[in-house]
Amino acid sequence: MARTPLDLDELVEHWTLLKDEQVLVSGKRGATRLGFAVLLKFYTQYGRFPRNRTELPGEAVEFVARQVQVPASELESYDWTGRTVEYHRAQIREHLGFRECSVADAEKLTTYLAEHVAHKERRPEQVRVELLARCREESIEPPTPGRCDRIVGAALRAAEESLTALISSRLTVESIERIVALVAGADQDDAGSTGGGTEGEDAPPVLAKVKEAPGNVSLETMLTEIDKLLAVRAIGLPRDLFIDVAPKVVTGWRARAAVESPSHLRTHPVALRVTLLAALLHEREREITDTLVELLISTVHRIGARAEKKVTEQLINAFKKVSGKENILFKLAEASLGTPEGTVRQVVFPAVSGGEATLRELVHEFKTRGRSTGARCRPR
Secondary structure (H helix, E strand, C coil), X not given: CCCCCCCHHHHHHHHCCCHHHHHHHHCCCHHHHHHHHHHHHHHHHHCCCCCCHHHCXXXXXXXXXXXXXXXXHHHHHCCCCCHHHHHHHHHHHHHHXXXXXXXXXXXXXXXXXXXXXXXXXXXXXXXHHHHHHHHHHCCECCCCHHHHHHHHHHHHHHHHHHHHHHHHHCCCHHHHHXXXXXXXXXXXXXCCCCCCCCCCCCCCCHHHHHHCCCCCCCHHHHHHHHHHHHHHHCCCCCXXXXXXXXXXXXXXXXXXXXXXXXXXXXXXXXXXXXXXXXXXXXXXXXXXXHHHHHHHHHHHHHHHHHHHHHHHHHHHHHCCCCCCHHHHHHHHHHXXXXXXXXXXXXXXXXXXXXXXXXXXXXXXXXHHHCCCCCCCCCCC
């Protein structure tokens, strides 16, 4: 990615030689003078030396070269690997009060990161940023990139060990045994898991069942989710198990436990194995509870929708009118008089369009709405 050129304000702020720095530079000549000056200003700004010539901005080199009255092209002949550059680095460290990172410094940095950073931040790149900032605060020249990686890795491991020991110490012996049993024996795809891994000969292992996503809204899905919730709660996790652990750390543990196979989980130390699985169970308990609430709400909505539909149908039927009542009465009377010896099904029903269904609708209308409002009996 192309670097943004430095403007004049940045050059003046970061690359101007101060009086005491000019004194350090004054005793040197040519490429040595320019090389020392740019090393000094780079170290003052970044707290470390440039790894090579390409880290030095061209406009900054030009700006410093004008101050020391040496052509910028002279920097090409500066030796970046010999005795001279090592002597220059020692001079600059002494002038700025910095020191190289010793073994003792590395151990202290590791302890600091483990106790104050890695307990809450598990991303190596962010822990590395904190490492470089701490080096600046302590006037320690940052270690090489490879050594930085080792310090960061050691801090992350130390923090994880202390955290997992703390979490496992909060669990009862019975809870630890139940958690360990989740991945004991065969893998999830083996039918013969034992020690709490299955609920029956054909049932999936408890851990696999807990990881499963919920199905569609139905009574069966709700019963399955209740079964999961009971299985998680049967482990006996304390509610405040992760109360003082950063949420993103717990989330990271849960993610590891969700993707690692039982055989892989079994390779971890017991404290780490228990912590990873406890984080998964802790998070899944909340998710399953939320799922059950959503299922219940959806079920209630479905019941309401079905009840509303049924009532609507009943109302429509109740207010449905049978048209042509006078014609129906005439046809019924005519058919009855024409064949008085016949049965209702043979004579009456065929006389009406729609047959028996029409007559049933007529009776339903009368029962629902009462007598016709057209003709009323009046007292004489």
